Amino acid sequence: MRRGNLACSSTRESTAAGSTVERATAEVFAALAGGETVAVCCERTTESVLAAVGVTYLAHAEPHRVRLVATDEAQVRIGEKIVALGDGDDDSVVALAKRVFTGFEKRCGTICARRVVLACASDESGMPEIVHRYLRLGFSEGKRLYEDVAAPEALAFAKLVQRVSSECEHTRQFVRFARLPDGTFVSVFEPNENTLPLVGTHFARRMREDRFVVVDPGHLVAIFHEPGDTTCAVVGLDEDTAATLAARVDETDERERLVQALWQKFYRAMELPGRGAASRGYDLCASWMPKRFWHGLPELGGRP
Amino acid sequence: MDKLTKLGILAEAARFDAACTSSGVTRGPREGMVGDACASGLCHSFSADGRCITLLKVLMSNACSYDCAYCVNRRGVSCPRATFEPRELAELTVDFYKRNYIEGLFLSSAVLGNPDNTTERMIACLEALRGEFRFNGYVHAKVIPGSSPELVDRLGRLADRLSVNLELSSRASLASLCPDKNARSVMAPMAQIATTRHAEEQALLDSPAGKKALARRRREKGSHVSEGMQVTSVGARYTLGRPTSAVPNALRKFVPAGQSTQIIVGATPEDDNHILQLSKSLYDHYGLKRIFFSAYMPMVEDSRLPDRETPVPLRREHRLYQADWLMRYYAFTPDELATPSRPWLDLDVDPKLAWALAHMDAFPVEVMDASLETLLRVPGIGPVGARRILAARRTRRLCVDDLQGLGIAFKRARYFVTCGGKRDLSAPLDPELIRQKVVSDAAGSKYNATRRHAEGQLSLF
Ligand code: SF4
Ligand code: SF4
Numbered sequence: 001m002r003r004g005n006l007a008c009s010s011t012r013e014s015t016a017a018g019s020t021v022e023r024a025t026a027e028v029f030a031a032l033a034g035g036e037t038v039a040v041c042c043e044r045t046t047e048s049v050l051a052a053v054g055v056t057y058l059a060h061a062e063p064h065r066v067r068l069v070a071t072d073e074a075q076v077r078i079g080e081k082i083v084a085l086g087d088g089d090d091d092s093v094v095a096l097a098k099r100v101f102t103g104f105e106k107r108c109g110t111i112c113a114r115r116v117v118l119a120c121a122s123d124e125s126g127m128p129e130i131v132h133r134y135l136r137l138g139f140s141e142g143k144r145l146y147e148d149v150a151a152p153e154a155l156a157f158a159k160l161v162q163r164v165s166s167e168c169e170h171t172r173q174f175v176r177f178a179r180l181p182d183g184t185f186v187s188v189f190e191p192n193e194n195t196l197p198l199v200g201t202h203f204a205r206r207m208r209e210d211r212f213v214v215v216d217p218g219h220l221v222a223i224f225h226e227p228g229d230t231t232c233a234v235v236g237l238d239e240d241t242a243a244t245l246a247a248r249v250d251e252t253d254e255r256e257r258l259v260q261a262l263w264q265k266f267y268r269a270m271e272l273p274g275r276g277a278a279s280r281g282y283d284l285c286a287s288w289m290p291k292r293f294w295h296g297l298p299e300l301g302g303r304p
Numbered sequence: 305m306d307k308l309t310k311l312g313i314l315a316e317a318a319r320f321d322a323a324c325t326s327s328g329v330t331r332g333p334r335e336g337m338v339g340d341a342c343a344s345g346l347c348h349s350f351s352a353d354g355r356c357i358t359l360l361k362v363l364m365s366n367a368c369s370y371d372c373a374y375c376v377n378r379r380g381v382s383c384p385r386a387t388f389e390p391r392e393l394a395e396l397t398v399d400f401y402k403r404n405y406i407e408g409l410f411l412s413s414a415v416l417g418n419p420d421n422t423t424e425r426m427i428a429c430l431e432a433l434r435g436e437f438r439f440n441g442y443v444h445a446k447v448i449p450g451s452s453p454e455l456v457d458r459l460g461r462l463a464d465r466l467s468v469n470l471e472l473s474s475r476a477s478l479a480s481l482c483p484d485k486n487a488r489s490v491m492a493p494m495a496q497i498a499t500t501r502h503a504e505e506q507a508l509l510d511s512p513a514g515k516k517a518l519a520r521r522r523r524e525k526g527s528h529v530s531e532g533m534q535v536t537s538v539g540a541r542y543t544l545g546r547p548t549s550a551v552p553n554a555l556r557k558f559v560p561a562g563q564s565t566q567i568i569v570g571a572t573p574e575d576d577n578h579i580l581q582l583s584k585s586l587y588d589h590y591g592l593k594r595i596f597f598s599a600y601m602p603m604v605e606d607s608r609l610p611d612r613e614t615p616v617p618l619r620r621e622h623r624l625y626q627a628d629w630l631m632r633y634y635a636f637t638p639d640e641l642a643t644p645s646r647p648w649l650d651l652d653v654d655p656k657l658a659w660a661l662a663h664m665d666a667f668p669v670e671v672m673d674a675s676l677e678t679l680l681r682v683p684g685i686g687p688v689g690a691r692r693i694l695a696a697r698r699t700r701r702l703c704v705d706d707l708q709g710l711g712i713a714f715k716r717a718r719y720f721v722t723c724g725g726k727r728d729l730s731a732p733l734d735p736e737l738i739r740q741k742v743v744s745d746a747a748g749s750k751y752n753a754t755r756r757h758a759e760g761q762l763s764l765f
Contacts, residue, residue: 015372141337150706157710173348177403185402206441207402208333228335259399266360266400267601269315270351272601282706288350299405 019092019196021055028059031081037065041074041084042128044194046120052085052099053135058096063136068128081094098137108138110143118168119160121194130156162231167193172202174293175214178260181253185212188246189296194219200232217242260298267299305386311396313386317366317377318412320657321469321566322596326358326407327562328444328554330745335762339401339408339441341464341561343553344664346407359410359444364388364426367416370484371607374571377414381604387416390429391436398437408442408464409433415484419450421461430462442561448496456493457558460500465561468494470586473579477572480608497563498590504558508551519551525579562593569624570600570617571609576648580620580627580638587632622648630656633687634680652743657683659718661735667720668727670698670709682718704728715745 024040031038037059042052049068056066069075074082085093105113119131134157138145148154168189178183185207189196196216200223203212207225215222220242223232237245252260294300327345330661347356365387366377376383397409398637411429416422433439445463447456460466468490472478475487508514553560565586567579585593599621600613627649630636634656641655643647650658660667660683671693679690689712696702696710704723708714717736718728731737 060666063412065740090508121678147695148699149692149710150700150702168694169346172346175404179402205333206404207336207338209336210402258307259403260309262396263403263405265308265312265398266315266362267351267357269312270319270355270357270361272319272351272353272355288347288354288356297349 008193009263019090019131020085021051021058021092021096024052024055024083025058026047027081027083028055029062030084032059032061032065036081037067039067039069039074039077039080041069041071041082043085044070044072044120044123044127045093046117048103048143049083049098049120050100050116050135051093052128054096054100054131055083055085056132057100064078070125070128073125075154077086102260104135104138107142109143112138112145113159115161117155118198120163121164121198122279123162123193124160124163127160130160133157135154163289164193164195164198167191169193170290170293171195171199174289175203176296176298178249178252179256180251183211185210186212186245186248187212188249189214190218190292192214193294194221196221196223197234200225200234201230204232213245215242215245217246264299264301307392307396309384310386310388311362313384314362314364314366314388317414318361318410320598320601321361321375321410321412321446322598323410323444323467323564323566323594324356324358324361325564325594326444328593329442331440331554333562334440335440337440338615339439341407341442345442346670348404348406356408360397360406360408361410361651362388362393362412362461364390364393364411364413364429365416366414369417370482372485373481373608374568374600374604378604384549389430390425391432393429394433394437394439397433398439401439401441408439408444408761410444410446411463412446413448415448415450419448419489419675420452420455422448422453423451427455427458427462430459434462437624444561447493449485449493451493453493453496453681456496457500459556460497460559463559465564466493466497466559466698467504467564467566468497469566471566471568472572473567473574474572477574481572494563494565494586494590497559500558501556501562505551506557508555513555514551517555518550523551562591564592564594564596566596566598566714568600569597569621570576570614575647576620576624576627576649577638577642577644578633579624583628584631586636595628595695597621597628619651620649623651623655627655628716635677653739654683656681657716657742661739664733664735667722668722668723671702671721680722682716682717684713684720686711716742 013126028038028040040052040055042048043228051268052068059066069082071084076082101113101116102117116131119127119134124130130153133153137148137153138219140200141148145154149158171189174186175189177187179185194216196214196219196292203214203223204225208230210225211227212225213222215237220237220239221243222237222245225232289297314445321693324347325345327343329341330343330681331341345358347358351357363377366383367385367387368377368379369379370600371378373463391506393409393411397406400406401408413422413426416425419485430443430445433443442465442488443463444465445469446457447459447466447468449457451469456466466491470490472481478485478487478490509518553562556557565664569579569583579597586592599617600610601616602610602614605612627636630641631638636655636659640659649655653661660681668680669682671679676690679685679693685693689710692710693702693712696706700706701724704714704726707717707723718731719733721727732741
């Protein structure tokens with residue numbers, strides 16, 4: 001076996017019989033044996049994507065006969081079988097994902113592994129397959145992966161990482177909290193990528209002694225923080241809970257509205273004459289602060 | 305006066321200060337306290353004119369007893385005056401911080417009676433903020449020229465960054481426009497801050513914590529991790545020629561994020577060469593972290609100042625920032641950017657391109673074997689791009705298409721590089737032609753077209 005491969009020989013001990021992973025692996029194996037190509041269909045989560053990559057290795061798939069595709073964009077191609085992995089109710093998905101991750105981290109280093117987590121948060125179409133190709137490149141190149149920045153797989157992957165990193169920055173910048181009468185801080189934020197799970201620690205550091213929650217109704221995810229905790233709990237939501245949580249930002253009292261009014265006043269006072277869009281010729285403000293966030297910014301009259 | 309009105313007055317009065325960063329120190333969260341600080345800073349909003357907002361920037365008071373000609377707060381002007389209660393401002397800071405509006409406080413003030421009186425009031429505010437309100441986030445405080453050294457020292461132990469604003473770039477200009485200040489009152493606190501920081505650094509180097517941190521830093525430097533593509537590719541981390549502080553800022557107690565200053569551009573006759581020379585010597589002598597340039601905005605009528613109708617020299621300010629950046633991060637010297645015989649920066653092209661056009665004999669540069677220093681001199685290649693080239697060319701032969709993927713502005717770089725011996729044949733070699741092409745490309749771009757339209761013919765001040 002090539003050193004670059006996952007430790008496939010140990011398949012048996014780590015995948016319980018009848019588990020999600022074992023079933024998927026068997027399906028992929030059978031389809032390939034029957035002459036078909038395979039699309040492994042996964043969720044847009046780090047666990048699901050990494051486990052799907054693991055499945056392609058476990059089934060000994062030749063790289064050109066297998067691809068990954070996200071559940072929300074799976075389309076049947078002629079001669080191709082779709083194998084759904086899903087999130088799986090059992091632990092086998094998470095266990096395999098962990099194995100792939102640790103294997104990759106060992107082989108290619110922590111920095112590359114951290115970038116995989118970022119890339120998996122991307123909403124970009126084709127994300128799972130881009131990550132898949134990058135992981136394969138990494139398993140074959142090892143530590144050289146870090147420097148091989150011009151490889152086509154690495155370039156496509158770097159684009160995902162770049163988008164997610166910059167959206168994480170937007171999240172850290174433009175989340176706005178409102179304080180409810182009971183002292184909880186609430187925010188609704190709708191990023192383009194699934195950034196909340198990645199910025200939980202950041203906010204936990206800032207607001208160590210406070211109870212807060214940030215809701216992302218788009219990705220149906222929230223982060224919760226209890227006073228004193230060093231991290232946030234990441235929770236998946238159904239649509240009703242997301243809506244109920246999001247509606248709480250309107251439960252503010254008079255003091256909170258005063259703070260918002262003060263912030264708005266401050267924001268307006270910062271503007272300098274002679275340097276606005278008219279004198280500059282282009283709108284610097286909008287280019288730094290994308291319009292899609294404006295409705296959530298109290299300084300621009302939006303709700304927090 | 306209600307809080308809202310007061311904040312309006314004291315924020316509006318503070319907006320002329322260009323310093324906006326919340327960067328320079330990393331400080332983790334502490335139990336029972338509010339906030340942390342992160343070396344790279346974080347902007348939370350952008351004003352309508354596009355400047356970033358990262359700190360609650362206000363004056364403690366705008367009731368000034370001084371009479372600087374260019375200032376809207378000077379004693380002779382009739383305008384509404386207000387003064388914050390120290391505790392009131394501290395509370396507002398924490399309120400804003402917890403809503404993720406800001407990273408901290410930028411506290412400045414007009415001279416309330418005399419400098420010491422003013423500084424004491426600022427100290428009272430910061431003591432409430434750090435003590436009663438347990439604030440562990442970022443604080444930038446302005447030093448009022450003329451404050452006693454004891455007070456400057458106390459202020460420096462409460463703030464992360466201090467700044468003493470030079471405002472005018474020569475003694476003569478200062479004497480003519482700011483009759484109550486003198487060069488000594490500005491330079492003395494700057495020197496005091498530099499000396500105290502230096503002394504603390506020496507003491508820390510000898511301490512066990514300092515030694516441990518130093519050893520860690522050496523290990524990190526040695527590993528190959530310092531090159532290639534980082535998760536967060538902050539260009540500043542990969543740069544040349546910047547002596548970094550020997551000890552981590554987090555260990556410091558006095559002004560951990562260092563000091564900065566501001567120079568007003570366009571109110572007085574000093575040229576760009578003068579300003580860049582001055583900047584260089586400030587960086588060298590006082591270890592300044594940043595110099596902010598503020599395009600002069602004619603707000604008051606005064607015979608010593610440019611006419612009220614003079615447009616704000618925005619483009620000159622922009623070019624000075626670019627030149628300053630080249631000095632700090634690309635090891636350019638002031639005389640390479642604006643020479644004593646041609647003392648003004650070119651307003652049509654950026655200073656790096658201007659330098660390259662004047663030194664065509666240094667080009668083309670071969671991407672496959674040029675040194676980091678040489679790559680950094682190529683217009684269109686920045687610190688991150690240069691590092692990526694170094695990393696990538698170890699594993700494969702690069703071609704022109706690869707360069708684009710690595711984040712190099714090839715449209716700009718193509719006049720100045722060869723890649724594996726090949727150069728872009730459609731790119732002219734003659735500096736005058738390159739210049740025309742770059743200027744017309746820029747002019748053709750949508751934003752410059754609108755910009756020119758808005759600026760009219762005049763504002764190339
Ligand atoms: S725009 Fe630049 S200088 Fe201003 S806060 Fe952001 S990073 Fe700092
Ligand atoms: S000291 Fe001079 S610049 Fe400062 S507020 Fe007073 S008049 Fe204005």
